Amino acid sequence: EIVLTQSPxxxxxxxxxxxxxxxxxxQSVSSYxxxxxxxxxxxxxxxIYDASNRATGIPARFSGSGSGTDFTLTISSLEPxxxxxxxxxxxxxxxxxxxxxxxxxxx
Amino acid sequence: xxxxxxxxxxxxQPGGSLRLSCAASGFTFSxxxxxxxxxxxxxxxxxxxxxxxxxxxxxxxxxxxxRFTISRDNPKNTLYLQLNGLRPEDTAxxxxxxxxxxxxxxxxxGTLVTVxx
Numbered sequence: 001e002i003v004l005t006q007s008p009x010x011x012x013x014x015x016x017x018x019x020x021x022x023x024x025x026x027q028s029v030s031s032y033x034x035x036x037x038x039x040x041x042x043x044x045x046x047x048i049y050d051a052s053n054r055a056t057g058i059p060a061r062f063s064g065s066g067s068g069t070d071f072t073l074t075i076s077s078l079e080p081x082x083x084x085x086x087x088x089x090x091x092x093x094x095x096x097x098x099x100x101x102x103x104x105x106x107x
Numbered sequence: 108x109x110x111x112x113x114x115x116x117x118x119x120q121p122g123g124s125l126r127l128s129c130a131a132s133g134f135t136f137s138x139x140x141x142x143x144x145x146x147x148x149x150x151x152x153x154x155x156x157x158x159x160x161x162x163x164x165x166x167x168x169x170x171x172x173x174r175f176t177i178s179r180d181n182p183k184n185t186l187y188l189q190l191n192g193l194r195p196e197d198t199a200x201x202x203x204x205x206x207x208x209x210x211x212x213x214x215x216x217g218t219l220v221t222v223x224x
Binding site for chain 1: 142151152153154157166167168169202207208209210211212213214215216217
């Protein structure tokens with residue numbers, strides 16, 4: 001099973017600041033990595049797939065990068081609706097696995 | 108637009124069974140693979156099961172293999188998850204999610220399963 005490790009666990013930032021979230025995989029997943037956003041009481045939403053492709057309707061302030069074992073989700077300038085938990089997920093191998101999540105909170 | 112509506116959750120005793128349903132609309136269900144993903148209270152996401160568009164291929168997480176069964180009824184546009192031999196650690200919100208090359212997009216609103224005596 002491929003293990004995904006997200007860091008940091010919590011990110012405390014102010015409105016308008018940039019955010020950088022990390023996801024590291026226990027073995028190479030090529031570019032088969034996605035990012036999801038989950039707000040309290042809501043289902044997750046796909047943000048980024050194949051490491052760097054934005055899903056339909058996702059604002060341009062969200063971007064993904066990386067390949068192999070190291071990946072980054074960047075939010076260029078935090079809006080109020082961006083404070084949430086973010087998960088990464090790999091589809092390189094079965095079972096499909098998620099990282100433990102990074103909570104982006106208001107400082 | 109795509110809509111996924113789960114139902115069937117509830118409180119069940121350890122060792123008990125439950126069947127979850129996911130009613131799909133807004134897309135051609137019979138052409139789409141589907142998944143179940145769960146989230147224990149206050150915890151992260153865990154993929155549970157996958158089923159191919161025609162039901163002929165399924166995959167399971169090791170934690171549920173042999174106890175849970177994913178199935179589908181394409182004429183009824185409905186996905187199912189049969190949960191047998193339930194354990195307290197199966198307590199979670201269960202989401203169905205449309206498969207997009209093994210990404211999950213979109214998700215239903217979830218249904219809560221509580222395993223407790």
